[in-house]
Structures are given as C-alpha cells and as structure tokens.
Amino acid sequence: MATPVEKWVEEQARLAKPDRIWWCDGSEEEARKLMEIGMKKEKILDYPLFWELNQKTWPTAYYHRSHPTDVARTEQLTFVCHPKQDQAGPNNNWMAPAEAKEKLTKLTDGCMRGRTMYVLPYMMGHPDSPYAKSCVQLTDVSYVAVSMRIMTRMSKGVLDKIGNSETFVKGMHSVGDFDPNRRFIMHFPQESLVWSIGSGYGGNALLGKKCFSLRIASCLGQREGWLAEHMVVMGIEDPQGKITYITAAFPSACGKTNLAMLQSALPGYKVWTIGDDIAWLNVGPDGRLYAINPETGFFGVAPGTSMKTNPNMVHTLKAGKFYPTLFTNTGFDLDRMEPWWEGYDAPTPAKMVDWQGKPWTPGQEGKVAHANSRFTVSMYNAPTLSREFDNPKGVPISAILLGGKRTQLVPLVTEAFDWAHGVFLGARTGSETTAAAAHQVGVLRRDPMAMLPFCGYNMGDYFGHWLSIGQRLKHPPKIYGVNWFRTDEDGKFIWPGFGDNIRVIKWILDRVNGRIGAKETPLGLVPHTADLDVSGLSIPKDKMEKLSEVDRPLWQAEVQDIDKFLNSFGDHLPAEMRRQRDMLVKKLG
Ligand code: GTP
Ligand code: SPV
Ligand code: MN
Numbered sequence: 001m002a003t004p005v006e007k008w009v010e011e012q013a014r015l016a017k018p019d020r021i022w023w024c025d026g027s028e029e030e031a032r033k034l035m036e037i038g039m040k041k042e043k044i045l046d047y048p049l050f051w052e053l054n055q056k057t058w059p060t061a062y063y064h065r066s067h068p069t070d071v072a073r074t075e076q077l078t079f080v081c082h083p084k085q086d087q088a089g090p091n092n093n094w095m096a097p098a099e100a101k102e103k104l105t106k107l108t109d110g111c112m113r114g115r116t117m118y119v120l121p122y123m124m125g126h127p128d129s130p131y132a133k134s135c136v137q138l139t140d141v142s143y144v145a146v147s148m149r150i151m152t153r154m155s156k157g158v159l160d161k162i163g164n165s166e167t168f169v170k171g172m173h174s175v176g177d178f179d180p181n182r183r184f185i186m187h188f189p190q191e192s193l194v195w196s197i198g199s200g201y202g203g204n205a206l207l208g209k210k211c212f213s214l215r216i217a218s219c220l221g222q223r224e225g226w227l228a229e230h231m232v233v234m235g236i237e238d239p240q241g242k243i244t245y246i247t248a249a250f251p252s253a254c255g256k257t258n259l260a261m262l263q264s265a266l267p268g269y270k271v272w273t274i275g276d277d278i279a280w281l282n283v284g285p286d287g288r289l290y291a292i293n294p295e296t297g298f299f300g301v302a303p304g305t306s307m308k309t310n311p312n313m314v315h316t317l318k319a320g321k322f323y324p325t326l327f328t329n330t331g332f333d334l335d336r337m338e339p340w341w342e343g344y345d346a347p348t349p350a351k352m353v354d355w356q357g358k359p360w361t362p363g364q365e366g367k368v369a370h371a372n373s374r375f376t377v378s379m380y381n382a383p384t385l386s387r388e389f390d391n392p393k394g395v396p397i398s399a400i401l402l403g404g405k406r407t408q409l410v411p412l413v414t415e416a417f418d419w420a421h422g423v424f425l426g427a428r429t430g431s432e433t434t435a436a437a438a439h440q441v442g443v444l445r446r447d448p449m450a451m452l453p454f455c456g457y458n459m460g461d462y463f464g465h466w467l468s469i470g471q472r473l474k475h476p477p478k479i480y481g482v483n484w485f486r487t488d489e490d491g492k493f494i495w496p497g498f499g500d501n502i503r504v505i506k507w508i509l510d511r512v513n514g515r516i517g518a519k520e521t522p523l524g525l526v527p528h529t530a531d532l533d534v535s536g537l538s539i540p541k542d543k544m545e546k547l548s549e550v551d552r553p554l555w556q557a558e559v560q561d562i563d564k565f566l567n568s569f570g571d572h573l574p575a576e577m578r579r580q581r582d583m584l585v586k587k588l589g
Contacts, residue, residue, distance in 0.1 A: 004166045018112035023119045026154030038142035054337040059320025064328045067178040072372045073203040073437040078185040089458025090568045104195050111174045118145040121158035124294035129392035134162045137171035137207050151297035152208045171207030175200045189219035202299045213278045213294050215456035230450040231279035232260040233291045239268030248401035249450040252436030257300040261312040265499040272386035287474025292394035302373045304343040309498045312384045322378030329355040331368030341369035371435035398512045403482040404431025410483040412547040413504045415525040419470035422479025424580035428562045446565040460572025521550045522587035
C-alpha cells in the first residue's frame, strides 16, 4: 500500500512528467552528488548551476548565479488562496483556490520533462519539538535541493514520522522556464500546500522558509493559538553570566541577521544565536512566551557583510564544517575562484565578473554583486550558536523588538506601555523598502511586525490574534520599537549600529530587569540620557537627543498615513487598535 506521501508524489509526477524521481535522504554523501550534478550535468540554465570556489580560502563553498530576472522575492506574483478574499485581506494578493489550481496545473503540466524530480522530506523545528512540523517539498533543481538541506532538518526519518498520516506540509516547486510571466508563488492554507513555479530564488523556492514557516504557519498559528513571526531569536549573556532571550522583527534586509550574530561593543556582553529570520512563538505552560527557530540555516544578504560589521558571519562562512556553503549572485574573482561583494573587507580584486557573469573592473559604474546577493550557510557553522538551539521547548522570551528602516522621525528605542500598546506600536511601524523584493527601493510603507509580505491571512485579524496571545500570557515580554537607521542632514547614519546595537539592548535588559526608569513620551518610554551607555562613542549631544526626540507636528502627519493603512482593514481591525490610535493622537496634543 502506498503511503499518503507516496501517493501525492506520484500524482505530482504524473503532472510534471520528470524523467526520474530521486528520494533524498539529506546525507552529506547525497549533497556531494547533487553538487557534482549541478556543476556538470544539470541543464537548467545555459551555464552550470554551481562553480566550486577556492577550497583553501572558502572551504566547502560554491558559487551560483541565478537567472538574471530571478534575484529577489516577487510580491506581486505571490498569492494566498483562501476560499474567501476577505480571509486574505488587503495585505495579500488573492485568487480563488480552484482558479489558482487551474492556472498552476497548466503551467506545471510537463514542466519537469528531461529533469529529475527531487523529493525532499524535511522538518521545520527539531524533530523532538512539540511545535515542529513534517514537510515534503518537490523540486526540479539541485540548487534548491541542496539549499533546503542547509536551511532545514532534511532526513529519511521524516517519512517514517509522517507514516500513514495525511497531515504533512506539501510544497510543489519547479523553476519552469524562469519566465516572470509564468511565475507564481501560491499558497493554499486550507491544505497546507505551497505551489511555486518559475523562480529558483530563496523566498520563492525554498518553500519551508517564508512560504510555509510564515504564510501557511501564520494561518496554522491563528487556528491553533500561536504566532509565526519574521523574527530573530537570540540570547544575550550579561557580565554576570545571566542569559536573557529576546526576539526582534525587522523587515527584509533591515538588520536581523546582523543583530542575531552581533559582536558586542560593550565589554562583558555576548550574543548567542538561535535564529536570524523566523520564530515560532508559543505560550508555555508557565505563562511565558517561548520561541523556537524552525530553520537550521542562514540565507543572508552578502553586501555589507564584513569583519567590521559582522565578524561572526565571516567566521561562519569560512568555517567549512557543514557541507556545503553557497554564494548566489555575488561578484566572482575567476583568478582566485573567490566570491566578493561591496562592503567586504578583503581588498577589491583587480578583475572579476559581476553577478551576471560580465567582466567587471573596480571603479566602473554599477555594482559587482547584486544588492540582494546572498549566502546560504548552516547555523551549525556559527561560533555564536546558542546551546539552546536544539532545545525542543524553545527559550522563554523577555523582550520583543519591532523595527524598520526609518531615516527620519522614529526614535532609536521606545518601550511600549503594555502588551496592547506594543501591538499598536508594531501595527503602525513603517519601513523604507529594500532590494530583498522586486520593487522600488527606499519607499516608505507600513510593515507591521515586518510581516506585511508574510502574513498569510487578513492582517486586521492578525492584530486581534496578537492581542489574544497577550491575554493568555501571565508574564508577557515587554515590547520595544527600535530604529538603527536615522540619518543626519548629510544623509549619514547617526547611530553607529551593528556591534553598538548592544547598547540599546543593554538598556532593554536593564528595563526588563527593573533596574532603571525611563522617560515618558507620547510614543512610549525612552531612555533617560544617563541610562544609555554610549561610552567610547563620539556622537555629539544634540544628535544623541535627536535620536530620542518626538517631533509632534511630524508625528501628527504620520498618524494620517497610519490611519489610511489601519482603515484599509475595515471591520477586521480590532477596536483596541482604534483605542490605541486615539490615545496616541490625544498624547500628541
Ligand atoms: P533578510 O534576510 O532579507 O530578512 O534581511 P535581514 O533583516 O536579516 O538584514 P541583514 O542583517 O542581512 O542586513 C541588511 C542590510 O542592513 C545590510 O546591508 C547591513 O549591512 C545593513 N545593516 C544591518 N544592521 C545595521 C545597523 O545596525 N545599522 C546600519 N546602518 N545598517 C545595518
Ligand atoms: C527576506 O526577504 O526577508 C529573506 C530572504 O529573508 S527570502 O528567504 O528570500 O525571503
Ligand atoms: Mn527575512
């Protein structure tokens, strides 16, 4: 008797018509075979999928160049297919499930001819965790198969775990012909199914990541009483050796990976990484909020990564422990067979090819690495990996940071008065767009809890769900708004950021532990000047004050934009959010 997984795989194979089916076991030996295939035989693009990099300087590292139109998430081609449009909300593109399936069936018919269909059984979360989910993804490209091995817990054992159960998460993926006109990333929350065609890019193709662990999982969380969030999970060890756990949500390419591995600028503090992108949050039996990271890898932004900004990531990329590490769309030094990107601190190679394979010399116009070029590397390579990483229960969270990239207006750090005020603070958060998705960069948009592109259901209901989680918490974490990105008149960042962000975190730990007071503003509580440790920094006093200032006229204008956004949720917006909004307006005077 075929198992439900086998039946589903057969059904999908009948439609996609691959030449062969390869059931993956997640072993290193298998990963080596896949890399060999990607380097030599796989005819997906008109060049190889992988080049081996210099194994002396970059052990276990390989280079991948994507299709030139396939370099970022495509939000306009991403749909959430609930039975009713109302369930998807104004925050999602929606298509009726039957119509979506008809479209996808046509595009998928025969799309794997001449190719191999890889069957990837994987877990999101540690297999022993009560919060983990069993999943199966199909794909027709070695790059995706190998990436999924880095990013998830892939093994044969997952199939035994699923056994005869029908409840596993299904991911159907094909790069198709890479034509953006035939590219769709569709989600069917009722069936825990993701169907993605036409893209090999991370968030569109590694279906365990944004598609399942955020869009589908947020729907599961709404039903089952938990939260799936676009968040860092980290522990901060203080000089006394006490470790406090926090989470932090910032939009794509706004500093999560850097924060998760921060090298402290303050002596005696140390950061332990649990996750850099996704957190699943559950109310524990003790009434505290517990976080797990369902992933096992980093899919991080390369540009700007250096020994100066993120030394722990450079060590991770060079560790060569877990096989393999991938670089996608960076520059490529063909003489040394090494990757390079803007902001890396090794000297600029005299001769390179750019992310599209074109010759590139330093000083020439344009960048050698794509702004959204990335690396894929195992968390087990990280020197900062927390010893709680594999803890099936997760870690108890004391503070939640919610932020965005705001060059103006938004203070460095603000503490919410309470949980409901914190939910409003998150709901009103805006951020300037980045190159992580294919759209105009630097445009302000509301991005509540950094979940605008990832919340799989109506965001009005999502705010309500956050409020209801708060009611179940006996010891709710404190909620903070943070912004590292305020600029001065010359357009320079006022706050040094990166390792110096520990100074803000130290203030947060002091607040969480009741060691210091704070100053009330209409937005929330901000640090007394003396409480933020800026020793060794040379930020002039007036600029420091600017970082905590609340400009009332500008905030009144901001409220109008917030109103426009919140009103778009109509009846789905909880009354509590309107109450919080009115309170802000009153406080602004
Ligand atoms: P995704 O993987 O897309 O979810 O992004 P992320 O949120 O993990 O962002 P990441 O840490 O990769 O940072 C993205 C960009 O922001 C990089 O170019 C960093 O150099 C820059 N960045 C990160 N932290 C800071 C900071 O504290 N200050 C400043 N000015 N820039 C930062
Ligand atoms: C993001 O864009 O937020 C990422 C990269 O973390 S991706 O996985 O492609 O979504
Ligand atoms: Mn992300």
